[in-house]
Amino acid sequence: MSAKGCSREVRNAIVGALSALVSLPVFAQAYPTRPIEIIAHNSAGSGSDLFCRSVSEIIRREKFLPQPLRVVNRVGGAGTVAFNFFKTKRGDPYYMLSVNSAMLVMAYRPDMNIGLENYTPVALMAIDPQVIMVPASSPYKTFKDLLEAARSAPDTLVAATTSLTGAGRLVVYLIEKAVPGAKFRIVTFKGGGDAVTATAGGHTTFTTENLGEGLGFVEAKLLRVLAITSDQRLPHAPDVPTLQELGYPITAGTMRGLAFPGGVPKEAVTTMEAALEQVHKSPAWRELAKRNILQDVFMGSADFTKYLAQRLEEARSFYDAIGLGKPKP
Template structure:
């Protein structure tokens, strides 16, 4: 997502998503909210209620401005009507250390970055930002089901040169669906915490348009994008 949509928006490349033909969306990388095991917050509801009582006190660890994680911290403040301090880190490893050390109240990231510490009982995941609960974490609620209408995803897919013939797109749609059902490949992508999220060319095109609009608005809000670029 950051390469395909964000990089062109920030003027770091002469081309943008409209120069390519979306063929299929294949996966999404789920995003989660986590705290260290000793945290007083036992649920996302606890966390947000505490933030409402003490505006500007909680430090939410996330990646740098413009990242999906930072976008989550920005959006949830509006949706939940809270005021928190986003504490940014260059990478997931630095953020993980900060959460474990109690330097921030929580972290926002991907399951793959934290599951080792979750299994070691050093971290707890309080919520996901997916449309529905994750198969790997069936006991963890989504923010949406908790009453906060937000779904944030990193997506992975295949695009081709503009003007890809319809029969070529149809071939890819058929083959990707077959591959996703392959037991060996399924075992692999589940082991790296990827969620199969097949979407054909037409819907994928509409999805990308919506994602680009949301990302444009967010980048303008945080001051990284002064005006919408011509696309």
């Protein structure tokens, strides 16, 4: 073989090797090359919506990613509109979903069958405890007052929640289970913002949504908080008792996290997980978590995936009790 031929072969081999090496990180370096849509299944002003918009704004302001995250509210069917749309985006890293208790419900609904295989969890950034809030004009000054009224007149007090299967409804179920004789009527709304607005206006007896959704009404003295579902009092809400310390073994909370569809490239997950961890470490996020009374946590993709599997199993008794099907294998 001639020296010239040899050099050409060597040259081609080197070029091929370099091309292979360069191609490995190209996705990570380039991604994202266009805006990413975050799907929020609740209405504007809900806890999920506010969470998504806050993350999007911090990423934009701090330039943690070269492209923006744009929040789109796909409301309807107690989340089915958003989840059915998300399910069609398998493998596409330009769509993300706001993860909360609704994704647990979708795994149990026989008509949906959207399980963990349909998601690539990216990060859990906080737990948003549910709270029991009544109108400021309510005769119920304490949680005990509310329970006594519920026992004396079952199925008359009205609870405002976002769906018959969400975290707020779960809290009502747990209260009824823990307090013999207590029974509430349930009225559902498109989002937590709508539920707390109705309660602040005196149209329902109480709501079991997140404090962040009703904080403006609380500060305006239109809503009063009776109890919180976290396992301990929060430093930034020291006067609000937990249900546990009131004698009721109830803890609950709405997840605040983000997921890709199933089957997305690992490089996209790595890139987005790193960006969300930067968000979580930022002063802006810390202030937001404090202001909205969030339990501040962070789980990356691997830990979040395990956590979601645990939450699915824990929710089984509730969904079975209200007649939902079990997750399909």
